[in-house]
Amino acid sequence: MNEAIKIFVRMRPPLQNEDEEAWKIQKESNTIISLPRDPQTTRRYADAFYNYQFTFDKIFSNEDKNEDIYKHCKQLLNYTLQGFNSSLFLYGQTTSGKTYTMLGDQENPGLLPYTLLDLFKECQLPIAISYIEIYNEQINDLLQQGATNLKMQDINGQAFVNQLRIQQVENFDDALSLLCDGEEQRMYRERQIHEHSSRSHTIFQILVQHESHTSTLSLIDLAGSERLNEEDASDETAYINKSLFVLSNVINKLAEGKKSHIPYRDSKLTRYLQNSLGGNSYTTIICTLSPASMNFYQTLSTLRFAQRAKKVENKIYKQESLSKSGLIEALQKELNDIKIERDQLKIQLQQQQSNNNFDQIIDVFIQYIALQVHDKQKFIEDTNILKDVYNQQHKQLIQSLYNQIMQICQDCNLPKGLNNPMSNQTQKVFVQQFKELINKQLQEESIFNNVYVQSILNPQSDFQSYQTQQLMPILESAFQEAMNALQNKLNEITSVVQNIGELSYQNQKIFDDKSLKKYFEIVNNEYNWMKQCKLQLNEQFNKKTQVLQQAFNNVSKNLNDSRLNSQNNNNNKQQQQQQQQLQNITNIINPNIRQSTNTPKFTERDKTALFVWGSGKDGRLGTGSLASQPIPYKVQIQNLQYISCGYYHSAAINIEQQLFIWGKNYDLTPQKQPQFNNIIQVACGCQHTLILDSLGQVFSWGIGDEGQLGNESYFNSDEPVKILDNIIYIEASRSHSAAINKDNLFYSWGSNIDYRLGLEEKKNYNIPTSTGIQVNKISLGTNHSAFIRQDGIVFTTGNGQQGQLGNKINSECYLNLQLDIKAVDLVCGEDITLFINNNGDVFSCGKKSNGNLGHLMSTIPAFLQQPKQIEGLQKIKQISVGKRHCLAISSNKQVWGWGFNFFDQLGLGDKNRFIEQPIKLDLQDVIQVSCGEYHSLALCQN
Numbered sequence: 001m002n003e004a005i006k007i008f009v010r011m012r013p014p015l016q017n018e019d020e021e022a023w024k025i026q027k028e029s030n031t032i033i034s035l036p037r038d039p040q041t042t043r044r045y046a047d048a049f050y051n052y053q054f055t056f057d058k059i060f061s062n063e064d065k066n067e068d069i070y071k072h073c074k075q076l077l078n079y080t081l082q083g084f085n086s087s088l089f090l091y092g093q094t095t096s097g098k099t100y101t102m103l104g105d106q107e108n109p110g111l112l113p114y115t116l117l118d119l120f121k122e123c124q125l126p127i128a129i130s131y132i133e134i135y136n137e138q139i140n141d142l143l144q145q146g147a148t149n150l151k152m153q154d155i156n157g158q159a160f161v162n163q164l165r166i167q168q169v170e171n172f173d174d175a176l177s178l179l180c181d182g183e184e185q186r187m188y189r190e191r192q193i194h195e196h197s198s199r200s201h202t203i204f205q206i207l208v209q210h211e212s213h214t215s216t217l218s219l220i221d222l223a224g225s226e227r228l229n230e231e232d233a234s235d236e237t238a239y240i241n242k243s244l245f246v247l248s249n250v251i252n253k254l255a256e257g258k259k260s261h262i263p264y265r266d267s268k269l270t271r272y273l274q275n276s277l278g279g280n281s282y283t284t285i286i287c288t289l290s291p292a293s294m295n296f297y298q299t300l301s302t303l304r305f306a307q308r309a310k311k312v313e314n315k316i317y318k319q320e321s322l323s324k325s326g327l328i329e330a331l332q333k334e335l336n337d338i339k340i341e342r343d344q345l346k347i348q349l350q351q352q353q354s355n356n357n358f359d360q361i362i363d364v365f366i367q368y369i370a371l372q373v374h375d376k377q378k379f380i381e382d383t384n385i386l387k388d389v390y391n392q393q394h395k396q397l398i399q400s401l402y403n404q405i406m407q408i409c410q411d412c413n414l415p416k417g418l419n420n421p422m423s424n425q426t427q428k429v430f431v432q433q434f435k436e437l438i439n440k441q442l443q444e445e446s447i448f449n450n451v452y453v454q455s456i457l458n459p460q461s462d463f464q465s466y467q468t469q470q471l472m473p474i475l476e477s478a479f480q481e482a483m484n485a486l487q488n489k490l491n492e493i494t495s496v497v498q499n500i501g502e503l504s505y506q507n508q509k510i511f512d513d514k515s516l517k518k519y520f521e522i523v524n525n526e527y528n529w530m531k532q533c534k535l536q537l538n539e540q541f542n543k544k545t546q547v548l549q550q551a552f553n554n555v556s557k558n559l560n561d562s563r564l565n566s567q568n569n570n571n572n573k574q575q576q577q578q579q580q581q582l583q584n585i586t587n588i589i590n591p592n593i594r595q596s597t598n599t600p601k602f603t604e605r606d607k608t609a610l611f612v613w614g615s616g617k618d619g620r621l622g623t624g625s626l627a628s629q630p631i632p633y634k635v636q637i638q639n640l641q642y643i644s645c646g647y648y649h650s651a652a653i654n655i656e657q658q659l660f661i662w663g664k665n666y667d668l669t670p671q672k673q674p675q676f677n678n679i680i681q682v683a684c685g686c687q688h689t690l691i692l693d694s695l696g697q698v699f700s701w702g703i704g705d706e707g708q709l710g711n712e713s714y715f716n717s718d719e720p721v722k723i724l725d726n727i728i729y730i731e732a733s734r735s736h737s738a739a740i741n742k743d744n745l746f747y748s749w750g751s752n753i754d755y756r757l758g759l760e761e762k763k764n765y766n767i768p769t770s771t772g773i774q775v776n777k778i779s780l781g782t783n784h785s786a787f788i789r790q791d792g793i794v795f796t797t798g799n800g801q802q803g804q805l806g807n808k809i810n811s812e813c814y815l816n817l818q819l820d821i822k823a824v825d826l827v828c829g830e831d832i833t834l835f836i837n838n839n840g841d842v843f844s845c846g847k848k849s850n851g852n853l854g855h856l857m858s859t860i861p862a863f864l865q866q867p868k869q870i871e872g873l874q875k876i877k878q879i880s881v882g883k884r885h886c887l888a889i890s891s892n893k894q895v896w897g898w899g900f901n902f903f904d905q906l907g908l909g910d911k912n913r914f915i916e917q918p919i920k921l922d923l924q925d926v927i928q929v930s931c932g933e934y935h936s937l938a939l940c941q942n
């Protein structure tokens, strides 16, 4: 007989910390509907715009007690007593009320105690009980201390657990006391393993012995369904709870009406409960729900699961006991299955061996490529030497300038002729020397400019002409630097001279008023002269700019033709050299490039290697495969200068400022993105990407539903769109993005449902919008942001429910959080914030989860609401945070990691699920780290 799985839904009352209700139950029609979005309130999800409606076999509201629900489930016990198998599943996100429904409490006992009560009232047949949990694909017997990781065996298509305690029970009290023993065992493990209860499934089985066979009632409390991340549903390797993933797959396949290839055997849970799903069992699933708006998506996902499960039909019949011959037949079948599996493994092994040959070919190929690039590397070395020489000279010049100024000042202070503090002669020398020094400074700046002018005004190759366009702003910033240098020198001299004046004023005997006045006149003249210099310099610069513009216009006409020519002329070494020269000069003098935290200098980056580890899903590691890497693995790409991990993809920039991307929606290995040039920074968000080029332009593409692309729409965009100019730094997170412009103004855009943008209006912004705040540093977390204002004060904004805003406040906040902490840098993660102070000490706050805060978990509360210093970390220069793991670089270029390690995202190569306190990784000379959702990248000096 075919019988559809029954689906009940139970919505519990709101808990104390939950926000407004997003769902409403219509009991008469057993329907649940989503409430319309109220723009005045905090309803935060795009989906809340839609009206969802689901109907099930029965819907219970918060008025219904466990006893009422039991009345509707009691039929399952009746079936079992009649000789049929039956099962009751509880499915829902953590804290939705699964355990409350199954076990209940003193006042309101759950379905399991009610079932046991009726069982012994109504049944005279022998009864036995078993109680297991499945945690991380391990079966543990909750009725036997120390009986963990039990094996399973299939007999006649039915899975049995070896050495399971199946305890015969006579009465309700014995049964209840076994249940309590099992719960105690579970609580013991709960204390050992954080989050244990919400990650384990428990199966309580009542076995009723009939004359010819045994019937079973299985009562199953499943792990929290938030472990079932639909994003990841296509790949079990990235899955937190394999059994839940397979359960969902099994339900999907059964709901689609598929008869074969149902993947029961892929997890312990589905293998053990095969009969309950599409097999020989009366089955009811109770889905438990939270009514809160903040759990809207989890509830929606549970309801969708329920809707699919509704379509599954079981085939019910009474199972007869196996005869001896039937048993032998079943065992033979099992043997055959094993043989088939073994043959498949053999084929796989052979394939792997042939892959090894392929690896060898790849190795040879890589060596060949290495020879090809040798010449180029040599050239980079030469230019580096040149650069060092230049730096040395520059330093010397500044030093001698300073010495001479000091000398002049000393001369001025000589109290030789008391009434004539500065003789005419000395004054002349002073002015003369001063002018000479300034001229020297100017000359130096013009040498600088000449390098450009020469290379630009005589364009011999298409590349140079192309570069002209890029160099204009660089030239401008070099000029600005020269002006600043002049101003600083002037300030320095003025202050020394004023000090002398001050001294003399105190001692009237040395200088009379008249001479003092005269003295200041000299300084004043110098001021005026200096202003003149500036004006002239400005004029000169404008002229130069015009000439350059003219030159550029002339050559740009032929640009496309000559670029085509150059593509056909790959061996033009001279051209490569020019390109490299220009590149190096650009790198030396472009002072405005601000990269992430304590970005190392160019010199550190010119020979680098990229190491990757953690989850390989979607190819996010760039290794050419989807496999995960337990320890750092060197990827075949060299000379990178910047790396960025998104949730599911990664990107890098090489020293030629070319962009490479890999991972979700891209290739399995780093691929050059030829449409982009002169890229100086890339920021990968969840599924969107931002890039910044040397002109200060920002482009964005990817998912844009919450405005995170800043391209004036809420649509996704495959094409890069220019969204900003004059920018020096960019950041991207899950659904918001930010930038700092040349005046240090902080811009943000994307989701602002909790003020995470630092903008006053609680709405999504699809255009970059200035916060009006000038900042030194910014960082974006999943739903909050933090920044250091130019005056050094640290601020946080956005969702603070998990303590991530660091100021004892656990609600959302708009920019009113000024923290006491003195930080020079900060990094936001999923729901945590980390701060680095002047000494390189690190502090953390936010939600405790899998060791992500770097403190022993027993020593901190669930929500750490104020920054607390992490022990064992010193002189930290840079930190990156993934979903729940962190990496930090110390001043000796070593890396420390802590937090979630389920996917080997800490690269330790061991099976520790998480690391509570920082531990040193086996990597040397690391200059930048970047953490993705479950993967990590490190840039190391080669």
Ligand SMILES: Nc1ncnc2c1ncn2[C@@H]1O[C@H](COP(=O)(O)OP(=O)(O)OP(=O)(O)O)[C@@H](O)[C@H]1O
Residues within 6 Å of the ligand: 011, 012, 013, 015, 062, 092, 093, 094, 095, 096, 097, 098, 099, 100, 101, 197, 198, 223, 224, 288
């Ligand atoms: N119907 C209900 N009426 C009143 N309180 C409830 C109800 N359902 C759940 N609660 C309360 O909600 C909280 C969470 O419930 P419970 O522990 O059963 O969740 P859970 O889904 O089993 O979570 P986990 O997966 O983490 O074990 C508890 O404090 C419980 O008392």
